[in-house]
Amino acid sequence: MEPVVGATPKVVKSDQEWREELSPDEYSVLRQAGTERPFTGKYTDTTTVGVYSCRGCGTELFTSDTKFESHCGWPSFYDPADSDAVITREDRSLPGRPRTEVLCATCHGHLGHVFEGEGYDTPTDQRYCINSVALTLRPAEE
Template structure:
């Protein structure tokens, strides 16, 4: 992975404390607090850790769950899915396929044709406007 931090010490230098907690330690931001929750601008949502393109604004919808939600990734393979049995739950964790940064979870209860709801921490995201 070109120019990406090679270890956790390097990630700590690249990311803020909150970004490190969520992206590298699989944390979760508090619901209804993320800067992208009510964000309506057209563009591309990227991984805050490495800049990989993850979602388009056209795939974003209001799921009323407290975190930004999307119904599909920008293209197959940019998001890795892994079973997550933490906190006494059975969920599917989503991470950036390029840098391994924790994004959130995906659920099979989405209201669109895909039936998916990618529930993502705003802290895990960047945004490129107008794309």
């Protein structure tokens, strides 16, 4: 994974430490910018009220209040829980299709991509398309 220009992660671990702490699928997504197959993720259709945190470092990233049904195959959110929770960078890994990659601001783990102008009825007109394997859901206490 390329370093993020102008940003230093607050959580820094060696590649070996990440491999020991994460499952192979988690490592592939969070540390190598992989993508889980659509409609296979644990949180794609979940409606549980709570907070979604980074699987790599535990930083709160999104809340269930901003999760919406996009029918794209991955959990979708229209806004991060905190404006400083995620960072973005240009992703030109697909020829002819530049995208905006979303990373955890704390550990720089790859989360997914953000798209704009797709016509979803959300307050931000954005869709943060996030890999379930990059997240941990902490249900709200009743």
